[in-house]
Amino acid sequence: MVKNIAKVVLDMVALVLLTLLYRSDTLGLWFHEWFGLALMALLAVHLGLSWKWIGRVTGKLFSKETRALDRVKYLVGVLLLADFALIAVSGIMISRIAFPSDGQSYGWQVVHTFCAGLSLVLMGVHAGLNWDFVKGLFGKALELPAKLGKALGVAFLALVLAFGVFSIFTSNFTTMLASPFS
Numbered sequence: 001m002v003k004n005i006a007k008v009v010l011d012m013v014a015l016v017l018l019t020l021l022y023r024s025d026t027l028g029l030w031f032h033e034w035f036g037l038a039l040m041a042l043l044a045v046h047l048g049l050s051w052k053w054i055g056r057v058t059g060k061l062f063s064k065e066t067r068a069l070d071r072v073k074y075l076v077g078v079l080l081l082a083d084f085a086l087i088a089v090s091g092i093m094i095s096r097i098a099f100p101s102d103g104q105s106y107g108w109q110v111v112h113t114f115c116a117g118l119s120l121v122l123m124g125v126h127a128g129l130n131w132d133f134v135k136g137l138f139g140k141a142l143e144l145p146a147k148l149g150k151a152l153g154v155a156f157l158a159l160v161l162a163f164g165v166f167s168i169f170t171s172n173f174t175t176m177l178a179s180p181f182s
Contacts, residue, residue: 004133007049014042018123022116022171033091033098040088047081073129080122086115110179117176124164131157 017039024032047054057074060066090112092099135153144152167173 003049007046010042010046010049014039014046015123017042018119022120030097033095036091037088037098040084043081043084069129073126076122076126076129080119080126083115083119083122086111087119090115113176113179117173117179120173121177 017035020027021032021036021039054074054077057066057070061071061074090108093101093105093108094112095101131153135149
């Protein structure tokens with residue numbers, strides 16, 4: 001239980017950090033680059049805390065006993081891992097502060113921008129696929145009555161969705177996803 005709470009708290013910190021990283025002009029490039037690297041460390045800790053599940057599902061991924069939901073969670077996790085790896089590598093390649101280089105490659109900037117936008121989509125799918133786990137964990141930890149817990153969960157989800165829709169229309173999110181095609 002403690003490990004699961006730690007994982008959810010870690011994920012919330014990572015989500016806040018990820019949100020702050022999308023506006024490098026707000027907190028500055030220094031924050032964007034160094035805390036982007038810190039986010040990669042948080043990802044490694046998250047994977048470490050999930051290692052038992054990863055190993056169990058990897059071992060029987062193509063078995064008939066593996067639930068379709070676990071296969072989808074696994075696929076989204078692999079896509080997220082690849083996406084964050086590309087964000088890290090491209091971020092290092094275009095870095096001006098943490099790993100300054102002589103020249104910048106436009107190709108790496110496009111990879112970085114596109115993968116950053118894609119990570120928002122994948123993180124949303126990842127959170128949605130694991131929503132029952134999070135909801136159950138908070139219900140147990142906070143010892144809320146079932147109806148109140150469900151109502152708070154729905155309210156929280158509605159706020160997150162509303163913020164997401166608002167952000168799509170007030171940010172450069174669509175431009176980020178379209179960057180390789182323009």
